[in-house]
Amino acid sequence: MNLPVTAIHHVWILHQMTDQTLVHLTLFFTALLIVVILGLSLGIFSGISHRWGGILIQSLNIIEMIPDIALLLLLIPITGIGAVPTITAAVLYSLLPIVRNTSIGLLSVRPELIENGTALGMTEREILMRIRLPLALPLIACGMRTAVVYTMGIVTLGGIIGARGLGAVLQAGITRNNMTVILVAGIWIGILAVLMDLIAAGGERILSLKYGDRS
Amino acid sequence: MKGSPGKGAGLFHRVESLDLIRVSKWFLKTNAVRDLSFSVSGGELIALIGGSGSGKTTTLRMINRLIEPDAGQILINGVPISTLDPIYLRRSIGYVIQQIGLFPHMSVQENISIPLKLGGYTRVDIQNRIDELLELVSLSPVQYRDRRPAELSGGQQQRVGLARALAADPPLLLMDEPFGALDPLLRRQLQEEFIRIKRELRKTILFVTHDIDEALLLGDRIAVLQEGTLYFLGNPQDLLITAQQDPYLSVLTGGDRLCTMRSVPVSMLAVPAGDVIYCTDLSNSIRIRDAVRNKEVRGAVLSLPDEKLRILLLDQEGNGNGISESPVIRFAPGTTVLEALSRFSRSSARAAVLTESDAVQVILLEDLIGLLSGGGSA
Incomplete structure (x- = not known):
């Protein structure tokens, strides 16, 4: 575990890790943005339509059962190699927690709140936007936090199918059996993952304080 | 008392009459309300009383169209409510329930402002009206405006619930055991305040309760429901007199007259x-x-x-x-x-x-x- 600073510096420069970190984060945030937008839309849809929502969540469950490496490899014939299959896999894999939590969040709002909204003369849309969705936010945030962790994992794994980023550095270390590279890249990815998770956790906490139903 | 309601305001400003004509509702195969007819005149408080499953809540919820009757008609001022837009109908009807149902992510004033915003009141009118309403239900505006429902006691929450229901000044008020979840002392206090509010506002009110004392105290007339049908309708005095000869009413009113009557105002x-x-x-x-x-x-x-x-x-x-x-x-x-x-x-x-x-x-x-x-x- 005694990695001299010079060795770390050497690996960092040699593998262009500043550059690769930026690529890595770009992949990560692109995937996350897509998954959040798509996940929220599909989640709201499942929270409104019981029948199709159930089918959607079941389908996402099946995708979730495919091991992540297998999913990446399965996508290659369709999308080729590189960033596209990596982002696609990350999105497919991280959809479930967001869709499921959004749907559950919308459905678990206390019935008397929805009834009261209706009785006050709110339209279904107003009830969705002003009551159900805000009250679902803590659960949605919790789903997003899970999605952050999943996305980080898949983006790293994308290194083996030719996406750039820190996964590629790790992959290089593995193929050359260079423990220093593996450790430097591995620990750096770990630090980034924990950092993202902490940010997501902070967001979740703020939302549950503001929108949590404590009565 | 009133702000200036905008274009989104309710369908009627006064209730002259509310008529239920042979209204029925089935749930699965049980008959929740069976061939129920009665009339309420403007400004009157009708207490609906009966055991659980007697159809009182169902009756109430049919009036603001949270559920639709399977047969029969409900008329407000002679107009069948089935011909009215349910959204606007509900904006003309205040609704208070036992579970209160304040929105937990909104402050007291945000909760109360909902019907006002739906009614198209201006920002200034809303602010004034909120303070006016909080004072009406005996809560200090400065102290309570910005609190969350979770920071209020049960009684305070129910007051805010009442204020919200009254916000857009609806001419008709439906109340479903609003004081049912409160402890007896607090219930008594809110009932007394409610009598004052009722006198000040002179609204037409349907009030569901299972507490005979509450019905006798608040009701101008009392409707006794049994298994979805109207068993008795009359003023409190008639109810107590009829109960002498009627076994069901006698059980409902508690049998022993003095015991039942002791807390009723002599007025x-x-x-x-x-x-x-x-x-x-x-x-x-x-x-x-x-x-x-x-x-x-x-x-x-x-x-x-x-x-x-x-x-x-x-x-x-x-x-x-x-x-x-x-x-x-x-x-x-x-x-x-x-x-x-x-x-x-x-x-x-x-x-x-x-x-x-x-x-x-x-x-x-x-x-x-x-x-x-x-x-x-x-």
């Missing part, structure tokens, strides 16, 4: 205006005595020069000239039947005057005894 026994005359001018006392003797009036209150009151009543036992004069005692506002009985028992008075709000009402001892013994006419 419900007030003699209708016109049945008793008030005389300050004693010069024509012959005419007054004749009126009493000929049963044109039940009694005549004489206001003597020394500010003491006497009452002339037909002597029930004596056959002679048939008129006796007795002293009159005074009751404070809110005097209950039990207190009234104990006051009468310590005096020789056969009547009392009661100052309730603006009017002076006369209570006759014979009515009180009649009510408690349940036999005679009241």
Whole structure:
């Protein structure tokens, strides 16, 4: 575990890790943005339509059962190699927690709140936007936090199918059996993952304080 | 009292009449409400009472179209509500439920402002109206405006729930056991405040309860529902009298009259205006005595020069000239039947005057005894 600073510096420069970190984060945030937008839309849809929502969540469950490496490899014939299959896999894999939590969040709002909204003369849309969705936010945030962790994992794994980023550095270390590279890249990815998770956790906490139903 | 309602305001500004005509509702195969008909006139408070499953809540929820009847019609001011837009219908009807249902992610003022925003009130009007409403339900605006529902006690939450229901000044109010979840002391306090609010606002109210004391206290008339049908409809006094002969009503009202009645305000026994005359001018006392003797009036209150009151009543036992004069005692506002009985028992008075709000009402001892013994006419 005694990695001299010079060795770390050497690996960092040699593998262009500043550059690769930026690529890595770009992949990560692109995937996350897509998954959040798509996940929220599909989640709201499942929270409104019981029948199709159930089918959607079941389908996402099946995708979730495919091991992540297998999913990446399965996508290659369709999308080729590189960033596209990596982002696609990350999105497919991280959809479930967001869709499921959004749907559950919308459905678990206390019935008397929805009834009261209706009785006050709110339209279904107003009830969705002003009551159900805000009250679902803590659960949605919790789903997003899970999605952050999943996305980080898949983006790293994308290194083996030719996406750039820190996964590629790790992959290089593995193929050359260079423990220093593996450790430097591995620990750096770990630090980034924990950092993202902490940010997501902070967001979740703020939302549950503001929108949590404590009565 | 009113702000300026905008284009989103309700469909009607006054309720002259609310009629249920042969309304039925089935849930699965059970008949929740069966062929129910009754009419409510404007400004009246009807207490709907009955056991669980008697259809009281279902009836209420059909009026603001949270559920639709399977048969029959509901008319407001003669218009079938099935022809009205349910969204606008509901904005004209206040709705208060036992679970309160304040939105937990909104502050007190945000909660109250919802019907106002839906009604298209301006920002300034909303702000003024919120403070006005909080004061109406006895909460200090400065102290409570910005609190979250979770930071309020149960009683305070129910007050805010009431304020929210009243916000857009709906002419019709539906209340489903609003005080049911509160402890007895607090319930009593809110009931008393509600009587004041009711008097101030003069709205048409349907009030579901399973508490007979509450129904007797608040209801102008009481509708007893049993298994989805109307079993009885009448004023509190009629209910108690009918209960003497009717086994179901007798169980509902608790059987023992005094026990049931002890906390009921004695004002419900007030003699209708016109049945008793008030005389300050004693010069024509012959005419007054004749009126009493000929049963044109039940009694005549004489206001003597020394500010003491006497009452002339037909002597029930004596056959002679048939008129006796007795002293009159005074009751404070809110005097209950039990207190009234104990006051009468310590005096020789056969009547009392009661100052309730603006009017002076006369209570006759014979009515009180009649009510408690349940036999005679009241």
